[in-house]
Amino acid sequence: MSTVSINGQPTRPVIHVEHLTKDYYLGATVVHALRGITLDVYPGEFVAVMGASGSGKSTFMNLIGCLDRPTSGIYLLDGINVADLGPDELALVRNRKVGFVFQGFNLLPRMTALGNVMLPMVYAGVPRERMEERARAALAAVGLEERAFHRPSEMSGGQQQRVAIARALVNGPSIILADEPTGNLDSRTSIEVMAILQQLNAHRITIVLVTHEPDIAAFCKRIVRFRDGRVIQDQVNPAPRSAAMALAELPPEDTEVMVT
Ligand SMILES: Nc1ncnc2c1ncn2[C@@H]1O[C@H](COP(=O)(O)OP(=O)(O)O)[C@@H](O)[C@H]1O
Ligand SMILES: [Mg+2]
Numbered sequence: 575m576s577t578v579s580i581n582g583q584p585t586r587p588v589i590h591v592e593h594l595t596k597d598y599y600l601g602a603t604v605v606h607a608l609r610g611i612t613l614d615v616y617p618g619e620f621v622a623v624m625g626a627s628g629s630g631k632s633t634f635m636n637l638i639g640c641l642d643r644p645t646s647g648i649y650l651l652d653g654i655n656v657a658d659l660g661p662d663e664l665a666l667v668r669n670r671k672v673g674f675v676f677q678g679f680n681l682l683p684r685m686t687a688l689g690n691v692m693l694p695m696v697y698a699g700v701p702r703e704r705m706e707e708r709a710r711a712a713l714a715a716v717g718l719e720e721r722a723f724h725r726p727s728e729m730s731g732g733q734q735q736r737v738a739i740a741r742a743l744v745n746g747p748s749i750i751l752a753d754e755p756t757g758n759l760d761s762r763t764s765i766e767v768m769a770i771l772q773q774l775n776a777h778r779i780t781i782v783l784v785t786h787e788p789d790i791a792a793f794c795k796r797i798v799r800f801r802d803g804r805v806i807q808d809q810v811n812p813a814p815r816s817a818a819m820a821l822a823e824l825p826p827e828d829t830e831v832m833v834t
Contacts, residue, residue, distance in 0.1 A: 586653055588748050588780045589615040589638055594647035596633050596803075607633040609803035610647070615749070615782060620775045620814070622791035623784045625800030631784045632753055634800070638782070639751045640668040652748050669698050673742025675752040679734040681726040687713060687737045688722040694745050712740035716770050732763035739770055743779075750774065752783040756790055762824060768793045769817035793817050 596608040608630045615621055623631050636642040637649065640656055649656050652671055656664060681690045691709040700708070713719050716736040726734050735755060742750050756764035772793060775781050783794060791797050792815045799807040
């Protein structure tokens with residue numbers, strides 16, 4: 575496995591993937607969703623994964639998030655060969671090391687923001703008295719302290735996605751995986767979400783984000799393109815846009831409508 579040197583310190587990739595393949599079997603047909611992906615993602619990177627619908631982006635995210643297992647190939651998450659883990663160990667590693675953010679927010683509708691953010695800690699066995707404190711800190715990190723007792727239906731789409739980001743953060747993951755997190759949001763709210771992700775990334779959280787929007791990929795530091803289950807391009811973005819600056823340049827008016 576290769577390492578890069580940051581400030582003279584050798585660094586291990588958070589994600590190390592070699593010749594990863596994934597086949598889906600649908601009756602007699604096989605779908606080759608991934609046809610051999612080789613990729614390293616290092617601590618502190620902010621990677622956009624782009625590509626047409628059906629090119630394997632979500633399949634890739636599910637594999638690196640340990641939600642599914644590859645057909646073949648090697649995957650090391652923080653140096654751990656996940657193929658060696660049984661289902662319980664895998665669930666533990668996933669819960670501790672990976673935070674997920676999805677297009678549809680995936681919040682539990684009957685729980686408050688605080689309750690939703692506390693959930694991953696329930697599975698991780700965090701002592702009860704520490705849970706609320708940590709959930710509140712995660713909500714504060716996304717600017718939503720004052721919404722702790724609101725349910726998802728009482729929040730705007732952008733606020734719901736921020737709760738989902740707080741939930742992704744709460745176990746102190748090595749990496750945040752976001753699959754089209756701005757897909758259901760208007761452009762201003764999308765930039766707000768990107769501003770939060772950039773802020774987290776500035777605090778050294780590694781992020782891999784799927785998007786089909788070039789405007790969103792422009793905020794990322796590296797852009798990887800998929801086609802037909804393969805990486806066809808992998809480029810450093812020499813000048814990522816600042817989402818905070820992009821927000822400052824927008825006209826002030828249209829604040830989001832909220833039900834309270
Ligand atoms: N659970 C599944 N069962 C069968 N085929 C699937 C499944 N998930 C994805 N696929 C197929 O795998 C290919 C890649 O899908 P996906 O990873 O969702 O692509 P993307 O996220 O880039 O749109 C597509 O052809 C899709 O139809
Ligand atoms: Mg997808």
